[in-house]
Amino acid sequence: MTFLLDIINGLNKFLGYLDISPKYLNRGYTILSIFPTVYILRIVYGLWLNHNYVQLFLYSVVFIILVYFLVLNVFYYFLDKNTKLDVTQLFVKYLPDDAFNIQGDMKQAKSIQTTDAKEIKVDFMEDYQLKLAENIQAMINSKELSVRDMEKEEGFLISENTLYPYYYLKQENAGTYSLQIGTSYHNLEQIGKINQTEELHPLGLFIVGGDFVKSGIRYHEPYRLKLLARPEAAINTETRSRSRRKKYK
Numbered sequence: 001m002t003f004l005l006d007i008i009n010g011l012n013k014f015l016g017y018l019d020i021s022p023k024y025l026n027r028g029y030t031i032l033s034i035f036p037t038v039y040i041l042r043i044v045y046g047l048w049l050n051h052n053y054v055q056l057f058l059y060s061v062v063f064i065i066l067v068y069f070l071v072l073n074v075f076y077y078f079l080d081k082n083t084k085l086d087v088t089q090l091f092v093k094y095l096p097d098d099a100f101n102i103q104g105d106m107k108q109a110k111s112i113q114t115t116d117a118k119e120i121k122v123d124f125m126e127d128y129q130l131k132l133a134e135n136i137q138a139m140i141n142s143k144e145l146s147v148r149d150m151e152k153e154e155g156f157l158i159s160e161n162t163l164y165p166y167y168y169l170k171q172e173n174a175g176t177y178s179l180q181i182g183t184s185y186h187n188l189e190q191i192g193k194i195n196q197t198e199e200l201h202p203l204g205l206f207i208v209g210g211d212f213v214k215s216g217i218r219y220h221e222p223y224r225l226k227l228l229a230r231p232e233a234a235i236n237t238e239t240r241s242r243s244r245r246k247k248y249k
Contacts, residue, residue: 030073037066117203117228122179124192129222131181131191136207136223138183139165145207156212164205164225171200179227181205194227203228 040063047056075081136158139145144165147157168180168188175197180188194200206228209221 026073026077030070030077033066033070033073037063037070040066117230120194120196120200120202120227120229122192122194122225122227124225125190128191129224131189132223132225135181135183136210142183150211150213150218154213154215157210158207162207164207167205169194169200169202169205169227179205181225191225201229203230 040059044056044059044063047053047059072086136145140147140158145158145162148155148159150157164181166182166185166188168185170178170180172178175195177194177196177200178190179192179194180190182188204227206226207223208226209223211218211220213219
């Protein structure tokens, strides 16, 4: 048992070192959880053969719990579905958000203060909002963007001052910058240009708009992007914003 735990602990540390999306990281943890579950089943079988019914009952309860959460994780992380038998929803429903420090971690990772910033004019390409909406939906599906439960509270689906996770702002020549976005740093596409004679010190690229609920009615407005800069910031003019280093899970 100790040997198995050492192996699992080593694999857990290895997965923690990888800078991959939460969705695929949790898939890895789900697969990893199969090994202790099978090992507990082996113990249950041995206790049954030895007629040790007290320990058999206790280990059987542990095995059933492990199988239950394993199935839930398969539905959630591999099939993108929730089941009606998911008891974790009761904790989410009745306990405050900060009980697990989930919302706090997401806000720290995705939102920053913008009170002393100014908006930079971007000459966006035609229909860039179609590409933006496609990217945002993909990142919502992969759990890289946190969303509000609009059935329980009003406001925008994606909270205000939420940073767009993957963008690249590059100075092409004196006074001209190109703005690229994607769902990762491997598939960036240009969506606009910036013409500015002053040195550009970007603070962040923020998501604006989308679905929102007001007075119990759900509305929709197209997503758009807002580039903010802080004049006194002293950072490189050619910069990549990587705001989503874990973590939270």
